[in-house]
Amino acid sequence: MGNGEALSRRAFVRSAAALGVATAGLAAGAIPAHGAAVPQAADWMSELDQAMPLSRISLPGTHGSGARYGGALVINQDLTITEQLAAGARFLDVRCRAIDGVFAIHHDRFFQEIMFGDVLNDCQAFLSAHSRETVLMRVKQEYSTAPDTEFGAIFADYRRQWPNLFYTESRIPRLAESQGKVVVLADNGGVPGIRWNSPLLDISDDYDIGTIWEQESRKWPGVRAHFESARTTPPAEKAYITFTSSSGWALWPRDADTNIWPWVTDYLNGLDVTAKPIIGVVAMDFTTAAKAEQVYRLNFG
Numbered sequence: 271m272g273n274g275e276a277l278s279r280r281a282f283v284r285s286a287a288a289l290g291v292a293t294a295g296l297a298a299g300a301i302p303a304h305g306a307a308v309p310q311a312a313d314w315m316s317e318l319d320q321a322m323p324l325s326r327i328s329l330p331g332t333h334g335s336g337a338r339y340g341g342a343l344v345i346n347q348d349l350t351i352t353e354q355l356a357a358g359a360r361f362l363d364v365r366c367r368a369i370d371g372v373f374a375i376h377h378d379r380f381f382q383e384i385m386f387g388d389v390l391n392d393c394q395a396f397l398s399a400h401s402r403e404t405v406l407m408r409v410k411q412e413y414s415t416a417p418d419t420e421f422g423a424i425f426a427d428y429r430r431q432w433p434n435l436f437y438t439e440s441r442i443p444r445l446a447e448s449q450g451k452v453v454v455l456a457d458n459g460g461v462p463g464i465r466w467n468s469p470l471l472d473i474s475d476d477y478d479i480g481t482i483w484e485q486e487s488r489k490w491p492g493v494r495a496h497f498e499s500a501r502t503t504p505p506a507e508k509a510y511i512t513f514t515s516s517s518g519w520a521l522w523p524r525d526a527d528t529n530i531w532p533w534v535t536d537y538l539n540g541l542d543v544t545a546k547p548i549i550g551v552v553a554m555d556f557t558t559a560a561k562a563e564q565v566y567r568l569n570f571g
Contacts, residue, residue, distance in 0.1 A: 308567045311358035311559050316402035318569060320446040324404065324453065325470075325509035326548055327445075328569050330562035331361020331406065333515035333553040334523075336389065340380030342522050346515065346555045351384075351392040358562030360405055361511070361551045364389055365412035368421050373428070376413045390432050390452075397435075397450050404448040406551065408466065410457035422460020438462040442470055442509055464509075472499065472550075473511045480518030482529055489516050490533050497537065500550040510550030527555040538564050544571050 309317045318327065332354050334346030349357060366373035366386055373386030393405050411421055429436055437443060437451040442464065454463030455471070464470055474496035479489045493514055500510035514530055517523045531554075541547045552565045 306570045308563060308570055311562060311566075312356055312396075312400050313403065314358060314566045314569075315360065315404060315445065315449075316400070318445060320402075320449070321444055323442050323444050323506045324406065324448065325442045325506055325550070328547070328549045328565050329360050329406070329551045330358055330557065330565035331363070331511075331551050331553045332359050332557050333363050333513050333555055334377055335359075335362040335364055336375040336382045336384055337365075337377035337380075339382050340377060342524065343517065344377050344380050346377070346523050348556055349558075351389055352396065354557055355392070355396040355403075355405065357557060357559040358566055359557050360403065360566075361553055362389070362393075362405060362407045363410070363553060364407055365410050366421075367412055368414040368416035368424055371424060371427070373424060379413055386428060387431070390428065390435060393452050394432060394435055397452075401450045402445075403450070404445060405452045406455060407452050408455045408457050409461050409463070410466075418458060418460035420460070421458050422462075425458075425461045436463075440464055440468070440470075442506065470508050471511060472496075472503075472508050473513075475511075475513040475553075477513065477516045478518055479516035479521060479526065481520050484518070485516060485521060485526060485529055490530055493530070493534070494537060497549045501547050503548075511553060512550060513553045515553065515555040523555050531561065535564060538568070541568065543568060546571050 308314070332347055335351060335354060337344060337346035338348070339345065347354065351362065364386070365376055367376040375382040375384045375386060375389065397403060397405065409425065435452050437448050437453045440463065443453065454461065455466055456463035457466035474492055476489055476492050479485050493512055496510065496512045503510065514534055515523065516526045547568050549565070549568065554561060
């Protein structure tokens with residue numbers, strides 16, 4: 271392993287140490303529930319019916335989960351992977367550059383000072399401490415052009431090193447089947463798991479939004495319509511994943527998130543929480559404990 275791996279190990283130690291800080295701040299940032307009591311962010315899935323398929327859960331997650339370096343046009347998150355999980359996020363969007371037989375986490379050409387093994391260590395540590403939780407993980411190739419066979423062989427090596435961590439069946443599991451696991455959403459032909467482009471997933475990711483006008487006239491209506499589709503889909507038919515994130519030439523990620531999230535908040539606050547509305551995975555930029563709770567509290571009436 272190269273210098274990047276050593277750097278990432280130091281970054282991992284720093285992020286693990288920061289977990290206590292993130293956890294301490296959860297209560298202060300939480301959104302009050304409008305119905306039943308809402309569980310703590312680190313254990314909210316443990317309170318759900320374990321017979322429930324993952325497709326019937328309102329589940330917060332992060333877009334560009336490892337993207338914390340490279341400047342304002344590149345950065346998508348302030349929190350580390352460990353902190354995201356502690357804050358309630360349960361979907362990770364992981365972009366992997368295949369290089370020298372390992373995966374380096376990238377956003378476009380920018381190395382994010384963390385390796386895929388560090389992401390897996392973070393997930394394993396979290397799931398060991400919170401064994402009834404589940405993490406969904408999109409695995410996508412980024413800034414490399416390795417053939418699917420090569421990319422898949424590298425992933426297989428990680429599976430051998432973390433033999434009990436992954437759920438890689440090509441179907442949507444129930445919570446009881448996936449607790450303590452990373453459920454792989456395979457955005458690469460060499461990786462096993464639920465195929466990213468399969469009929470089992472309905473994905474809204476209209477990310478190339480250059481202006482506030484485009485965000486208001488196109489991005490937000492698309493997000494809202496996808497939420498509505500998720501609410502009316504028959505149980506267990508498919509899993510919905512809605513990206514609220516976007517960026518463009520005049521609307522960079524943080525400004526885009528600052529602009530769209532009040533609309534998301536108004537929509538979520540307008541739902542009848544006592545009916546436990548299902549909106550699927552909400553993949554957001556710059557997640558916080560408060561934003562994550564706005565989504566997962568919908569599961570508790």
